[in-house]
Amino acid sequence: MEVRVFDTYEELSREAANIIIAHVRQNSTAVLGLATGSSPLGLYRELIRDHKENGTSYQNVMTFNLDEYVGLEKTHPQSYYYFMMENLFNHINIPLDHINIPNGTAKDIAAECQRYNERLAQHTIDIQILGIGANGHIGFNEPGTPFDSTTHFVKLDEKTRQDNARFFSSIDEVPTHAITMGIQNIMAAKKIILLASGTSKADAIYGMIKGPVDPQLPASILQTHSDVLVFLDKEAASKL
């Protein structure tokens, strides 16, 4: 793992965006793994700015998102589909059919997990963007998830629901379940960039980098991947 600490979230976001932009400019058919949540918002803003100013094209790029809540329609402002459209896809020239996000309202969730997993198996993600939960989750792979897991239906940890309640009007509205790429899917990416900012992530970051490789802290598996960049602001790096 290569750890880089930045003074500000904006700087961290810009540097991460530059890696993606350079890759997409050199590989027009790049496959990107994407995350939602607060951590990649600055990075997405930079990709949009660059697309508008420099014309970097996403016409042939394909994307796979990590996860989606179960039970929220695509039109729900807190669905990850809506999030991605609002914060990235509506502002770049990616065709809709190049976007892959698990369908959280599929009638048969097990079949949807299998479909997503098969689609992932047909592509290799060049760069996977990750955030990290305060409990060390990546995607929605909560503590205790086996490292060999593939796309699956998951019951969200109470800590995760509490952390995400800030986006909903009350915790009761936070979905209890999600579909997530598994840890094995994430580890299959050629390159991984994990972004973390703020003191609330400091313990998880410490455990991920300095602790044992342990399913109780899912992100610790990244120690065994050959190409991981960890981009932190000073607060997230404060326990290292």
Ligand code: F6R
């Ligand atoms: C989001 C995801 C989650 C988040 C994590 C951190 O698609 O898979 O693992 O990356 O919960 O969320 P933020 O960035 O909001 O702190």
